[in-house]
Amino acid sequence: MTDPARIRNFSIIAHIDHGKSTLADRVLQLTHTIEDRDMVEQVLDSMDIERERGITIKSQAVRVLFTAADGIEYTFNLIDTPGHVDFTYEVSRSLAACEGVLLVVDAAQGVEAQTVANALMAMNANLEIIPVINKIDLPSADPERVRHEIEEALSIPADDAVLTSGKTGEGIREALQAVVDRVPAPIGDAGKPLKALIFDSYFDAYRGVVALIRVVDGSISAGTKIRMMATSTVTDVEEVGYRRPANVPVDELGVGEVGYLVTGLKDPSLVKVGDTVTLARHGSTEALPGYRDVKPMVYTGLFPIDGDQYPELRDALDRLRLNDPAIIYEPESSHALGFGFRCGFLGLLHMEIVKERLEREFDLDLLATAPSVEYRVTKTRGDVVTIHSPQDMPDAGSVDFMEEPYLKVTVLVPPEYVGAVMELTDGHRASFVNMQYLSNTTVDMHYEMPLSELIMDFFDQLKSRTKGYASLDYELIGYRRSELVKLDVLLAGKPVDALSFIVHRDKAYARGKMLTEKLREIIPRQMFEVPIQAAIGGRIIARETVRAMRKDVIAKCYGGDISRKRKLLEKQKKGKKRMKNLGTVEVPQEAFMAILKVDD
Amino acid sequence: MTEFPEHVYVHVPLCVSKCGYCDFCSVVTSERLADTVVAALTVQASTLAPAGSCAHASTLYFGGGTPSVLGARLPRLVTAMRTVFGVAGEGAEVTVEANPDSMVPALAAALVPAGVTRVSLGVQSFDDSVLRVLGRPHDAGSAERAAGGVMATGALDLSIDLMCGVPGQDMRSWEESLVRAIDTGAAHVSVYPLTVEPGTPMDAQVLSGVLPAPDPDLAAEMMLTAERMLGAAGIVRYEVANFAVPGHESRHNSAYWTGRPYLAVGPAAHGMVAADDARLVGVSATAPAGAARLRYAYASDVQAWLDAPLAPPAEIEWLTADEAAREDAMLGLRLSAGIDPALASRAGVVGVLESLVGDGLLERADDRWRVTQRGWLLGNQVFGRVWAGE
Structure with missing residues (x-):
């Protein structure tokens, strides 16, 4: 067990492509967590698809040892989080495992929509935010402007923002020293019953479901009989340890520590992100806050091009779900396409990734139908049904009214593209809420619009109409009546x-x-x-x-x-x-x- | 050897210039290159049919490229090839392809004593603006003079090639070309809808929008118009792209469609022999089990072929008896005569043919399977399904 005073738990958050994964690579090198000869790019993104697309899909937690300026060795737990709006809930749970964040902002691009969204999330979680202006090696880098944007847009003092280059390694040590100096040590009560947060999980073919956890109170060790509070699952802990990024078993994880937990369970749906782990007997009665059941936002039909591959598709989905419990699916049959599955995803990127993984990792040829959202239909007799597929739409005569999911949408864009964004949103049934200038170069625009419109090529259109400058974030605000x-x-x-x-x-x-x-x-x-x-x-x-x-x-x-x-x-x-x-x-x-x- | 092939194709890979739509094997000619090519063709032919062999070809076809760019060398080459392949007597068919700019009256006259019986003239169009789009090196006037020179010999059958579906070509232009082709007295006309081949200069022009893409509907109308107008002049269709006054069909080309073996001479030249005769064309590899037919081609790079004209074929393809039968059925359906029920059942495609009848692409008449009017235009649907056997 590590003395909590010597622990710093932090995450790196950023808008997509602002250099988060490269910065993490440099941290691992500087701290000799990974030796240069073993280094690959985006070392924490272990999936091919993550490397190819330069994105993070799964969270990671790595233990890193850093000798600070005072000569004392600190234990860092660096939690790498996905950077896409589809995975907002996973990010929020990873943040809940931290006391601070490095908020990485590209020195040329400046503040973008997910910079704002991630920073707000970190503020809501009461985390210490250390602004890091990255990519200062770029010829177009303008750290002063970006500093100003951070202060204007986020109301975070940026005088002491750390300037870094993930490419050259400049400023990385300073960023780590800032973590020691500014991120608070974790606080917890070793004497209370175990309380640990599950912030991600993965499936190991030999060991079953492995959860990534942050211990809040108490301690956990192999053999502990535990209970997952949301699912009421009881199991015996097979092993605990930390990741470097390979698993290193330890006897015990104590207050403030981050590590892994081999549950021995074979069913990933029993281990939910955001759930609280406690002792099976005399455990805590109060779960950690913030858990919710993640519900898919987007639904599509997936059909094998070759109808004979239906059983293979079912097996592939069963296996993929072990590592990605956010996917849901049920059999669907179409007159046109035969047998397939109606699948639910967290968003369009998630849908694309799952389809690509099914095709690549399981050698399937799939046809996807146009994505849909979950509609609520209130029938004339008063009963309410939810539908995920146009095929399930009841007869017009039996429908009293329908509702569809609405979003609060944030678009950050340079002022010259405000008109282009308004034109686009007009065509997508979006209602304008307000807008404000974050700086001379960035306008923050707010809309409310149906999710079904957002998935109509909205993001690609937004990017192309603003020459790639606009960034987008959204969150669900509930269902509204609609003439559908x-x-x-x-x-x-x-x-x-x-x-x-x-x-x-x-x-x-x-x-x-x-x-x-x-x-x-x-x-x-x-x-x-x-x-x-x-x-x-x-x-x-x-x-x-x-x-x-x-x-x-x-x-x-x-x-x-x-x-x-x-x-x-x-x-x-x-x-x-x-x-x-x-x-x-x-x-x-x-x-x-x-x-x-x-x-x- | 089962039987020495009766048909020989000789490829002359030279042209005065390269046309924008062409992806055939040809390079721009020169005096020296012409000498070298003629020598190499002669050496290769002599090796395929050494003196004293039982060669007795009944058709010889000089294609290209443009054989007529050889000028005075052409009659000498023809004579040499006739000797090598034992072409003698009245019944033989000896065709040379020619372009209007190089088929001068003196050359036409010199081809007769060399034993040439047919000249296939690459006119393509009698409309100068269409010829310019195609990048042809001649104009309509020279095409008529060349045709006149061939007819004036009184001893040569004239065939004219025409292209339809050319960007910028309208129906009036097409009709005029047909009329003027008929007026030359040609006994044979070939009609090809233009295909824009990938990688050709024309392809680049279409992709960049300099030229409009060919309109398949207009090309279809033009094919129908050709059939009607040529037919009215007594020049009737006997193959999907070929029309002739009865009795003047190309026997050489007909050999391609009826599964008869033919030898190849020259770069990129294609031949076909029975699998048992592979060694005759320099293929020493043992035929795989079940092989019945060999299709082969020599190196398609002119210089590579010139460097080693006696090298074995660069491409070979073995076909089983079943595949050969399906191929014969597919090719036979290119002919207006169609195929007989024996071939259809040997090829195992009776079911396919019946379903094509259902689609209106084939008909069963006079105890033969034949392509319908609609089938001529949608030939790939027929050929593709017959070849696939499903």
Whole structure:
């Protein structure tokens, strides 16, 4: 056990791409936690997909030993957190395990939406915030301006902000010294029953579910019989230890320590982020605050392109969920696409990552339908149902009213793009709340808008209309009544359930028209004419036609080169195989996402 | 050896300039290069059919490139190849491809005593603006003069190549080209819808928006117009892209569509022989079990081929008896004669053919399977499914 006075628990928080992971790499090198020869980039991001995309998806906790200016060795627990709004809850729990944060701000980009959101979260958690202005090696770095922005936008004094470069290593030691000097040591009561916070978990094929924990009161050791308070799960601790980042077992974790806990459990749903671990007998009666059940925000249908792969998809989801309990899924069947799963995700990035991991790690070819949100339908008889899929929408006649999830949305943008943002938000049913200048270069704009609109390509549009300068953050503020209708799409006269979507009545006509136009571009010409229709409750509101293919023939002789002709034919056939055959119509995969690409 | 192939294709990889749409094997000619190519072709041919072999080819086809750029060397090359491959007597068909700018009347006259019986003239269009888009080195006037020179010999069958679906080409331009092709007295016309091949200069022009992409609907109308107008002039379709006055069909090209073996000479030249005859064309590898047919091609890089004209084929492909039968069925359906039920069942594609009848692409008439009007335009649908056998 480490003396709490010599412990500092902190996290590094930042807007995406502001250099958080590189800064963490330098910390691990400077403290000889990882020797130079073993160093790889983004060492804490162990998943391929994290490295490729330069993002953090899973939290990490590393114990680092730092000899401070006074010659005393301190034990740091560096908790690396995801940087994307999809993972806000995980970040909040990781912060709850800390006493302080390094708030990293890019010296050129300045304060962005998630800088603000993360800083607010740290303030709410009563953490000491040490501003770090990073990437000062960049030619475009402007630390003075960024210092000013931090003070203006966040009301955090930034006189003593640490200037660093993750690239050259400059300022890293100063940042660590600031952690010693400014982050308070953890406070807890060793004499009270165990109370520890679970801030992440992962699945080990041999050892089952491993939880990352922060001990608040008491202590925990191998053999302790523990209870997870939210799920009431009781188990015997198999092992405790800390991570460097490999697991190092210890006899006991005491007050203020951060480490891992091998639960011996095989079912990850029993170990929830934010839950409190206590003793099974005579344990604490009061859980740590802040736990909530994480609910998916975005739903989509995932279908194997090759229908025979359905069992493989089910196994893959079962296995992926071990490491990512935030995914939920249930079987879904579609007339058009066969058997698949309706899956819920924390957000669009989470959805993309899961789909990519399923395809890469389990060698599956998947088709995703357009994402949807969870709607609440109050029926005329008074009962309330929630639906995740347009296919589950009850008959219009049986619906009294519907509600959809609304967000508070924050957009940070340079003043010259305010007009572009207003134009974009206008088209997405957003209502303007207010805006304020954070500095000469940054405007903070607030909106309320439906989540269903945010997932309509909003982020990509925002980025492209502001030349990449805008940043976005959002949080759920609840459900609101909305005039919603289900829009169906018919190909060659037959409804294609997988193309249906739920849309606001005022938008239905325009979206239906644009979708049919988009589908006409996407669906290649076939042997027969293919009418594309959009309909609401059986009434056609838009129609386009993919004309029949007139000519498709390689006539040229090529001096008897028959092999070439055959190869061309085989290539054509391969192209067709990648399409989904809906009755007589062959539809490319992108058609199912076309609704996201209609721009109004 | 089962039987020495009766058909020989000789590739002359030289052109006066490279056209923007072309991705065939050809390089810009020079006097020295022309001498070298002729020598190398002759050496390669003599090795394939050494003196005293039982070669007795019935068709010889000089394609390119542009064989006519060889000028006075061309009749000498033809004579040499006739000797090597034992082409003699009245019945043989000897075709040379030619471009209007190099097919001068004197060359036409010199080809007759060398044994040439057909000239296939790469006119492509009688509209100068279309010729410019294609990057052809000639104009409509020179095409008519060249055609006149060939007809004036009184001994050569004339075939004219025309292209439709060219960016900027309209129906009027196309109809005029058809009329003027008919007026030359040609007994054979080939009609090719333009394909923009990846990597060609034309492809770059289309991608960058300098040229509009070919309109497949217009090309389809043009193919129908060609069939109608040529047919009215007695020049009837016998293959998806070929039309002839009955009796003037290309026997050489017909060999490609009817599964008959043919030899290749020259760079990038393609040949086909029975698997048992692989050694005849310098393929020493043992045929894999079940192989029935060998398709092969020589190096497609002109310099590589010139450096080693006796090297074995650079590409080989073995086909099983089943694959060969499906290939024969696929190729046979290119012909207006279609295929007979025996071939269809040998190829195992009767079910496929029946479903293609259901799609309106094939018909069953006079106890043969044949492509319909719609099927001509959507040939790849027919060929692709027959080849795949599903």
